[in-house]
Amino acid sequence: xxxxxxxxxxxxxxxxxxxxxxxxxxxxxxxxxxxxxxxxxxxxxxxxxxxxxxxxxxxxxxxxxxxxxxxxxxxxxxxxxxxxxxxxxxxxxxxxxxxxxxxxxxxxxxxxxxxxxxxxxxxxxxxxxxxxxxxxxxxxxxxxxxxxxxxxxxxxxxxxxxxxxxxxxxxxxxxxxxxxxxxxxxxxxxxxxxxxxxxxxxxxxxxxxxxxxxxxxxxxxxxxxxxxxxxxxxxxxxxxxxxxxxxxxxxxxxxxxxxxxxxxxxxxxxxxxxxxxxxxxxxxxxxxxxxxxxxxxxxxxxxxxxxxxxxxxxxxxxxxxxxxxxxxxxxxxxxxxxxxxxxxxxxxxxxxxxxxxxxxxxxxxxxxxxxxxxxxxxxxxxxxxxxxxxxxxxxxxxxxxxxxxxxxxxxxxxxxxxxxxxxxxxxxxxxxxxxxxxxxxxxxxxxxxxxxxxxxxxxxxxxxxxxxxxxxxxxxxxxxx
Amino acid sequence: xxxxxxxxxxxxxxxxxxxxxxxxxxxxxxxxxxxxxxxxxxxxxxxxxxxxxxxxxxxxxxxxxxxxxxxxxxxxxxxxxxxxxxxxxxxxxxxxxxxxxxxxxxxxxxxxxxxxxxxxxxxxxxxxxxxxxxxxxxxxxxxxxxxxxxxxxxxxxxxxxxxxxxxxxxxxxxxxxxxxxxxxxxxxxxxxxxxxxxxxxxxxxxxxxxxxxxxxxxxxxxxxxxxxxxxxxxxxxxxxxxxxxxxxxxxxxxxxxxxxxxxxxxxxxxxxxxxxxxxxxxxxxxxxxxxxxxxxxxxxxxxxxxxxxxxxxxxxxxxxxxxxxxxxxxxxxxxxxxxxxxxxxxxxxxxxxxxxxxxxxxxxxxx
Numbered sequence: 035x036x037x038x039x040x041x042x043x044x045x046x047x048x049x050x051x052x053x054x055x056x057x058x059x060x061x062x063x064x065x066x067x068x069x070x071x072x073x074x075x076x077x078x079x080x081x082x083x084x085x086x087x088x089x090x091x092x093x094x095x096x097x098x099x100x101x102x103x104x105x106x107x108x109x110x111x112x113x114x115x116x117x118x119x120x121x122x123x124x125x126x127x128x129x130x131x132x133x134x135x136x137x138x139x140x141x142x143x144x145x146x147x148x149x150x151x152x153x154x155x156x157x158x159x160x161x162x163x164x165x166x167x168x169x170x171x172x173x174x175x176x177x178x179x180x181x182x183x184x185x186x187x188x189x190x191x192x193x194x195x196x197x198x199x200x201x202x203x204x205x206x207x208x209x210x211x212x213x214x215x216x217x218x219x220x221x222x223x224x225x226x227x228x229x230x231x232x233x234x235x236x237x238x239x240x241x242x243x244x245x246x247x248x249x250x251x252x253x254x255x256x257x258x259x260x261x262x263x264x265x266x267x268x269x270x271x272x273x274x275x276x277x278x279x280x281x282x283x284x285x286x287x288x289x290x291x292x293x294x295x296x297x298x299x300x301x302x303x304x305x306x307x308x309x310x311x312x313x314x315x316x317x318x319x320x321x322x323x324x325x326x327x328x329x330x331x332x333x334x335x336x337x338x339x340x341x342x343x344x345x346x347x348x349x350x351x352x353x354x355x356x357x358x359x360x361x362x363x364x365x366x367x368x369x370x371x372x373x374x375x376x377x378x379x380x381x382x383x384x385x386x387x388x389x390x391x392x393x394x395x396x397x398x399x400x401x402x403x404x405x406x407x408x409x410x411x412x413x414x415x416x417x418x419x420x421x422x423x424x425x426x427x428x429x430x431x432x433x434x435x436x437x438x439x440x441x442x443x444x445x446x447x448x449x450x451x452x453x454x455x456x457x458x459x460x461x462x463x464x465x466x467x468x469x470x471x472x473x474x475x476x477x478x479x480x481x482x483x484x485x486x487x488x489x490x491x492x493x494x495x496x497x498x499x500x501x502x503x504x505x506x507x508x509x510x511x512x513x514x515x
Numbered sequence: 516x517x518x519x520x521x522x523x524x525x526x527x528x529x530x531x532x533x534x535x536x537x538x539x540x541x542x543x544x545x546x547x548x549x550x551x552x553x554x555x556x557x558x559x560x561x562x563x564x565x566x567x568x569x570x571x572x573x574x575x576x577x578x579x580x581x582x583x584x585x586x587x588x589x590x591x592x593x594x595x596x597x598x599x600x601x602x603x604x605x606x607x608x609x610x611x612x613x614x615x616x617x618x619x620x621x622x623x624x625x626x627x628x629x630x631x632x633x634x635x636x637x638x639x640x641x642x643x644x645x646x647x648x649x650x651x652x653x654x655x656x657x658x659x660x661x662x663x664x665x666x667x668x669x670x671x672x673x674x675x676x677x678x679x680x681x682x683x684x685x686x687x688x689x690x691x692x693x694x695x696x697x698x699x700x701x702x703x704x705x706x707x708x709x710x711x712x713x714x715x716x717x718x719x720x721x722x723x724x725x726x727x728x729x730x731x732x733x734x735x736x737x738x739x740x741x742x743x744x745x746x747x748x749x750x751x752x753x754x755x756x757x758x759x760x761x762x763x764x765x766x767x768x769x770x771x772x773x774x775x776x777x778x779x780x781x782x783x784x785x786x787x788x789x790x791x792x793x794x795x796x797x798x799x800x801x802x803x804x805x806x807x808x809x810x811x812x813x814x815x816x817x818x819x820x821x822x823x824x825x826x827x828x829x830x831x832x833x834x835x836x837x838x839x840x841x842x843x844x845x846x847x848x849x850x851x852x853x854x855x856x857x858x859x860x861x862x863x864x865x866x867x868x869x870x871x872x873x874x875x876x877x878x879x880x881x882x
Binding site: 167 | 524527530531532533534535536537538546548549554559561564565566567571573589592603810
């Protein structure tokens with residue numbers, strides 16, 4: 035991890051930042067700089083666990099408005115100080131990991147709900163609002179935005195947009211990029227822009243500029259406000275669970291009912307290992323005693339409509355050999371869906387673990403799963419490999435292959451091993467037609483794979499970066515930019 | 516308790532995925548990562564590991580906690596309680612002599628006056644009108660508490676009136692001193708224990724049947740923490756709402772109160788002691804009174820901002836927190852906010868006018 039001390043005059047930058055946002059909103063002490071030294075990415079977590087030297091921000095700054103964000107970016111350009119945007123710090127890819135000496139720009143003071151348009155069903159909110167708070171405010175009014183990521187309690191709107199967040203109900207409600215209708219962004223040089231706000235599927239005014247910044251991970255500017263589509267709270271929410279003798283049958287059932295037009299909100303399929311109660315590390319809070327692949331379905335909407343959808347899905351699942359477990363295991367799954375993200379259930383350093391999430395079409399999905407499983411278990415003896423699938427369309431879905439390897443005594447060896455696991459896993463996925471990542475983002479963790487993923491097309495991203503951020507101050511190194 | 520005795524609990528917070536950030540009273544207003552339970556856990560972990568020490572800013576973060584227990588409601592680890600970790604950190608800070616000045620003042624007051632406040636022992640009850648002194652044959656002791664005695668004497672007056680009205684032989688103990696709870700939370704663990712010993716000694720000699728108090732912090736200390744501190748009190752302890760509910764207290768129908776109210780669950784009575792229904796039953800039984808609910812109620816009730824010493828260490832932050840609770844009460848559309856805690860009442864009273872709300876302690880409506 036390169037630790038480079040920028041050559042700016044620290045006192046001058048500090049003084050200008052304090053003048054811009056108020057001294058009470060600039061933190062240059064070691065306590066805060068250390069707390070912001072790690073998001074949830076394994077690598078800085080390990081460094082923090084062992085108290086190893088790691089990049090620290092030079093300043094933590096909390097602006098209250100887009101104008102203040104703009105001024106902070108102008109200061110950064112004047113003094114050539116890197117800027118790392120931060121909202122919830124809940125990312126697992128190191129997207130918010132500080133560059134040594136950077137201005138860490140935390141947007142959480144900008145957390146207002148600006149407007150709820152209850153006629154058109156849209157909400158406009160600032161980037162610092164916590165996902166759960168946004169949902170609660172909508173629920174009070176009888177709406178939902180249908181977004182339930184594992185980081186629901188900690189992620190903020192800005193970060194979710196910047197990392198292309200997905201929630202467990204994405205099959206019906208979409209990922210965050212499907213929800214966003216327009217953005218306010220402060221460009222790296224300080225200009226404030228707003229992309230047009232219009233309903234989904236209506237734009238023909240050139241490339242969708244909002245989508246340029248969605249997934250840009252803070253490399254192209256700071257997202258300060260967003261307009262999202264929202265929904266009426268469903269009249270009914272139903273759950274259903276199935277047990278398949280193997281993963282293949284489960285995948286076939288899912289493909290068939292999705293391609294018939296059935297549209298559940300939750301479609302979550304666990305492989306035989308992750309589904310088993312005997313497996314120590316699993317994201318499935320319940321767990322099953324008999325071997326098999328576990329499928330959870332949930333349906334949201336008007337009673338009559340979802341009854342029909344459920345009926346078709348059930349018929350197909352039964353035809354593919356699924357055992358109908360009824361609604362209870364599904365409801366239990368919903369109520370306990372975040373349990374495995376709390377300590378001590380959640381895997382934590384020094385355990386060597388990760389989720390090499392990839393997406394693929396149905397033609398490749400099963401092939402990718404087995405290729406990654408083979409590559410990881412054969413190359414890393416003793417590694418536990420589990421997997422589950424989610425976030426579907428009728429053409430394919432998303433695979434979460436997880437690995438767990440017992441800690442090593444030497445953290446440097448652990449880091450080397452960790453990197454090797456990712457190299458092997460990602461390479462096996464890409465060779466079999468997978469897309470590198472679906473919604474955890476790239477950050478610094480996967481930056482080295484971006485050239486492989488994009489090929490010659492990567493130069494388009496680089497050119498956009500050069501044009502918008504001439505001094506390359508914005509979140510250096512993330513996304514491979 | 517010190518940090519080194521809570522390694523596992525601190526680890527759990529430090530390496531958590533911020534699963535309670537969204538409900539942390541302080542973080543919801545301060546926004547800074549180091550003010551949420553994970554951030555505090557990270558600071559404590561670094562100190563335990565020897566990577567950091569209690570710098571001025573680390574000490575500041577330890578005192579940015581209202582002891583509200585909201586984080587605990589959302590924590591399913593079964594391991595951690597951020598405010599207890601913070602309390603352990605504060606105990607270390609106090610030993611190092613690094614506590615913030617207003618907190619040191621609390622410590623000095625406790626030593627000199629046996630109160631949170633700068634009031635000589637003999638003047639402890641000076642502001643409470645018509646206070647009953649200890650008489651022979653009393654069966655119920657009313658434990659007044661520092662904040663009620665100094666800042667909300669009308670709560671004690673109302674409570675004593677009610678207790679008398681239900682036929683209890685009620686008295687107060689001349690030798691009452693601070694219950695110790697706010698000092699314990701602030702990190703003065705030894706001082707808190709000494710105060711507890713003094714109270715237990717005084718109460719032991721009085722041959723009482725029960726103890727009743729209007730202060731949830733006193734209630735919690737006397738009922739639970741004295742045992743934990745190794746100074747058990749062999750006496751039934753009630754919060755007044757709990758006691759009156761048990762006695763099936765009802766206002767006479769001639770005392771009609773035509774107003775709409777919402778009940779604010781005090782952190783230490785609700786979340787920490789589980790007393791939610793008793794005050795609601797008492798209020799619902801008042802003739803003419805319309806009882807509504809705040810959206811954030813019961814275990815998710817918002818804090819008044821007055822706990823954990825925040826009102827003396829960070830008054831502006833405390834005020835912001837209080838305003839959020841008042842705004843939530845106002846949103847419920849009631850004329851008045853009723854609570855059952857002298858700290859809450861004091862906090863709310865100072866700002867309620869901005870929200871067009873009246874503020875009462877439950878005893879004031881029942882007296």
